[in-house]
Amino acid sequence: ETGVTQSPTHLIKxxxxxxxxxxxxxxxxxxxSWYQQALGQGPQFIFQYYxxxxxxxxxxxxxxSGLQFPNYSSELNVNALELDDSALYLCASSxxxxxxxxxxxxxxxxxxx
Amino acid sequence: GENVEQHxxxxxxxxxxxxxxxxxxxxxASNYFPWYKQELGKGPxxxxxxxxxxxxxxxxxxxxxxNKTAKHFSLHITETQPEDSAVYFCAASDEVxxxxxxxxxxxxxxxxxxL
Numbered sequence: 001e002t003g004v005t006q007s008p009t010h011l012i013k014x015x016x017x018x019x020x021x022x023x024x025x026x027x028x029x030x031x032x033s034w035y036q037q038a039l040g041q042g043p044q045f046i047f048q049y050y051x052x053x054x055x056x057x058x059x060x061x062x063x064x065s066g067l068q069f070p071n072y073s074s075e076l077n078v079n080a081l082e083l084d085d086s087a088l089y090l091c092a093s094s095x096x097x098x099x100x101x102x103x104x105x106x107x108x109x110x111x112x113x
Numbered sequence: 114g115e116n117v118e119q120h121x122x123x124x125x126x127x128x129x130x131x132x133x134x135x136x137x138x139x140x141x142a143s144n145y146f147p148w149y150k151q152e153l154g155k156g157p158x159x160x161x162x163x164x165x166x167x168x169x170x171x172x173x174x175x176x177x178x179x180n181k182t183a184k185h186f187s188l189h190i191t192e193t194q195p196e197d198s199a200v201y202f203c204a205a206s207d208e209v210x211x212x213x214x215x216x217x218x219x220x221x222x223x224x225x226x227x228l
Binding site: 004031033035040041042043044045048056058090092094098099101102103104105106107 | 117119147149154155156157158159162202204208214215216217218219220221
């Protein structure tokens with residue numbers, strides 16, 4: 001098992017810019033979820049991808065979007081960055097859309113100045 | 114939607130003592146309750162989980178209990194060691210309707226095990 005890998009690990013952007021974060025799911029996992037973790041808080045669900053389609057979304061605006069590729073890897077895109085978007089973005093994979101057994105990556109730390 | 118409350122926010126114990134972290138949830142449809150350990154600079158690591166068809170589950174020094182009626186679940190760590198120091202998160206989701214990936218997390222407990 002290779003685990004969940006994310007890139008980049010750290011990045012700095014300015015307000016109004018756009019960012020793309022990448023995630024490779026654990027071998028054998030076909031479902032990817034993205035979470036936002038603000039400093040000192042628990043992770044918050046952004047959305048889930050299964051069979052290359054968004055399948056469940058949390059309370060995040062449309063400027064948060066994503067993709068899932070045929071190899072189950074995924075991207076998170078955030079447009080028009082705001083200061084409050086500064087957070088750790090976590091990708092998690094699982095073996096199915098229904099299971100809660102998520103394996104998290106180490107995250108991408110985004111700082112918006 | 115689901116709301117998960119977690120207590121205490123910080124917990125300091127002596128090495129070898131037990132630690133207990135408690136969570137409550139609001140949505141009776143939730144049926145899956147995992148616990149995650151997060152070390153500084155790392156992603157959350159699943160340490161134990163429980164589903165609503167059982168009341169207790171144990172794995173070596175770690176145990177989780179679930180009271181569906183009261184909507185409470187707790188993490189118990191016995192014989193604590195310095196390497197147990199981390200932030201612990203409880204979470205809840207509804208696996209039955211396909212929403213298992215949508216975990217609602219508590220606010221976390223900073224556990225410090227002192228020598």
